[in-house]
Amino acid sequence: MEQQQDPVIVRHRELERIANMALRAGRIMMECGASVSVVHGGVGMIARGFGVEDVGMRSGYASLEITVHAGGNTITRMMQVGRLGVNHRLDQAVRKLAVRVSQGGMSVDEVEAEIGRLVRETPRHPAWVVAVAVGIACASFGRLLGVDWAAFAAVLVAGTVGQYMRHQLLHHGVNVFIVAGLIAFLAATLGGIGSILLTSDTVSLAMMASILLLVPGVPSTNAQTDIMDGYPTMGSARAVWVLMVMVFASVGVWFAEALLGLRSL
Amino acid sequence: MFELLPHLLHQALFGALAAAGFGVLFNFGFRALPWCAAAGALALAVRTIGQDLAWSLEGASFAAAIVTSCSVSLLRKQLGPACNAVALAGCIPMVPGAFFGQALLGFLSVTAPNLVDAEATLIVAVQSLLRVIFTLGAIGAGLLIPAHLLRNQDF
Numbered sequence: 001m002e003q004q005q006d007p008v009i010v011r012h013r014e015l016e017r018i019a020n021m022a023l024r025a026g027r028i029m030m031e032c033g034a035s036v037s038v039v040h041g042g043v044g045m046i047a048r049g050f051g052v053e054d055v056g057m058r059s060g061y062a063s064l065e066i067t068v069h070a071g072g073n074t075i076t077r078m079m080q081v082g083r084l085g086v087n088h089r090l091d092q093a094v095r096k097l098a099v100r101v102s103q104g105g106m107s108v109d110e111v112e113a114e115i116g117r118l119v120r121e122t123p124r125h126p127a128w129v130v131a132v133a134v135g136i137a138c139a140s141f142g143r144l145l146g147v148d149w150a151a152f153a154a155v156l157v158a159g160t161v162g163q164y165m166r167h168q169l170l171h172h173g174v175n176v177f178i179v180a181g182l183i184a185f186l187a188a189t190l191g192g193i194g195s196i197l198l199t200s201d202t203v204s205l206a207m208m209a210s211i212l213l214l215v216p217g218v219p220s221t222n223a224q225t226d227i228m229d230g231y232p233t234m235g236s237a238r239a240v241w242v243l244m245v246m247v248f249a250s251v252g253v254w255f256a257e258a259l260l261g262l263r264s265l
Numbered sequence: 266m267f268e269l270l271p272h273l274l275h276q277a278l279f280g281a282l283a284a285a286g287f288g289v290l291f292n293f294g295f296r297a298l299p300w301c302a303a304a305g306a307l308a309l310a311v312r313t314i315g316q317d318l319a320w321s322l323e324g325a326s327f328a329a330a331i332v333t334s335c336s337v338s339l340l341r342k343q344l345g346p347a348c349n350a351v352a353l354a355g356c357i358p359m360v361p362g363a364f365f366g367q368a369l370l371g372f373l374s375v376t377a378p379n380l381v382d383a384e385a386t387l388i389v390a391v392q393s394l395l396r397v398i399f400t401l402g403a404i405g406a407g408l409l410i411p412a413h414l415l416r417n418q419d420f
Contacts, residue, residue: 033291038419045420086291088350095346095420125289137286140279144309145363163290208363215362221353224405246362250369251364264377 011073015052017108019068022046023079024115024152025094026064030081031219032091037229038065042095045102046111057126083176084241090122105233127167134213135160138187142209147195151206155195158210162187166213177248184211184252192260207256214249215243273313280309283358291354297347300340304355308333312359323399326359330407338415346418352408361400367395 026043034042036059044055047068054069061084067076097118101111123134138159139152147155162183169179191210194204220242227235257263285304290299308329315325330352336343337352344351371390375383411417 041419054411088291088293088297088347089290090292092347092350099420123294124292130289133286135286137283137290140282140286141358141362143275143279144283144358188362205363208366211366212362214288215360215365217287217357217360217362218353220360220401221356221405221408224402225409228405228409245364246369250373253366254370254373263374 008073011071012075014108015068015070015075016077018047018050018052019066019075019077020079021108021112021115022067022068023077024056024112025098027065027079027081028094028115028119029091030059030064030237031084032088032094033084033086033222034091034095035222035225035229036231036234037225041097045098049104049106050108057204059231059234061234061241083170084219084238087122087124089124090118093118093122109139127164131160131164134163135203138162141212142206145205145209147172147202147205147209148200150195150198150199151191151195151199151202151209154198154200155191155206155209155211157194158187158191158206159213161190162210163213169232178246180245181248181252184214184249185256186252186254187211187213188253192256192262196260203260204257204262207253207260207262211249211253214245216245269317271319273310276313277306277310280355280358281306284308284355288354289355293350293354297344297351300337300344300351300355301376304333304337304351305358307336307361308355322361322396323403325381326400327403327407329359330356331411334408334411335415338411338417341417342365348415349408349419350410353410355400356404356409359400359404361397364400365397368397 001151022043024116025046027037028041029039039059042058043057043066047055052070053070056067062081063078064081065076065078067074084104097114100106114122135156139156142152142155165186166179166183187210188207192203195206200206223235223238223242254263258265281302285298285302288301293301311324311329311332315328316322333355334352337348368390371386371393374380374386374406375390380386
């Protein structure tokens with residue numbers, strides 16, 4: 001006798017696949033620097049594209065939860081979110097995919113495959129290009145702050161080395177706050193020594209400019225966006241994260257200034 | 266007015282370089298990077314003009330963020346949903362990271378032994394921190410208000 005499957009269980013399994021796939025897309029958007037309202041919007045578009053009638057979401061700093069309801073069945077699923085960074089091209093690619101899914105005509109398998117392809121194939125700039133670009137950005141920040149031309153070169157080198165080392169440390173899974181402290185110490189020390197060797201009159205400013213690669217500009221504006229969009233919990237979590245990064249970075253600069261004799265410990 | 270032009274161009278140039286540099290860090294594509302640079306130049310130009318008119322840093326940053334957000338919104342057809350991200354990248358050079366560092370270093374100094382002028386150190390640190398909070402608020406509000414009013418698409 002052929003064993004029949006319970007139709008309720010089958011529908012739950014289908015809903016579960018939709019929920020998990022939508023959560024995966026949301027997790028990528030979150031890890032790429034999207035605000036909570038964008039993540040909720042994208043996840044909702046994907047889920048509704050598969051006929052889900054109601055979507056409820058909750059976003060924490062390290063997890064996403066979704067409740068989907070369709071055809072009298074409801075399930076809730078949760079997914080961990082990794083380190084939050086910024087990846088504009090992947091973020092935009094997933095948003096475009098959400099639009100395509102919302103228009104219908106794609107299967108869950110196709111969307112899962114497409115998400116995997118986007119994660120694998122969305123291009124990233126090589127680490128050395130990013131390092132040089134960030135070095136130029138730090139040196140430019142320095143000019144905006146008032147560092148002289150002698151310190152400009154020192155900040156450029158310090159920012160480039162600092163960004164390259166940050167990339168390597170994060171790639172090896174070192175804690176983001178420890179990385180902030182270490183890189184602040186390294187970059188500030190390099191910027192300070194370089195400025196002194198190049199007889200700059202703006203050594204302290206150059207040391208500060210050298211660590212500006214660590215200032216979390218996107219998370220700090222995202223914190224405000226989330227609060228204004230009605231997600232104060234997430235906004236507050238982002239603000240605390242920004243504060244912690246800056247505390248560690250400041251301690252790094254403090255030790256660098258002490259090492260160069262500009263400050264006593 | 267013309268004597269201010271070199272300073273204005275200097276600020277715009279380095280605002281553009283800073284925005285483009287951070288655009289690379291944020292993995293903007295090569296076609297979007299010139300827009301990031303243009304947004305950065307515009308933001309720094311407006312902020313510099315504001316400060317030359319004796320506005321506060323917070324007021325000038327707010328005006329710069331509004332002008333940048335509105336200008337980028339006009340390019341919605343070319344940039345699509347990325348226009349909000351381009352405006353944000355343009356405003357990154359205005360994030361007062363150096364003041365943030367100075368504020369925290371100031372607070373660390375207050376706890377140091379044998380501090381000579383604790384009150385002055387504390388006041389400078391508090392001033393820097395308040396400047397950070399208000400400037401970040403001004404940039405965020407300046408970016409968000411036009412995006413909401415002009416109904417920029419996120420998708």
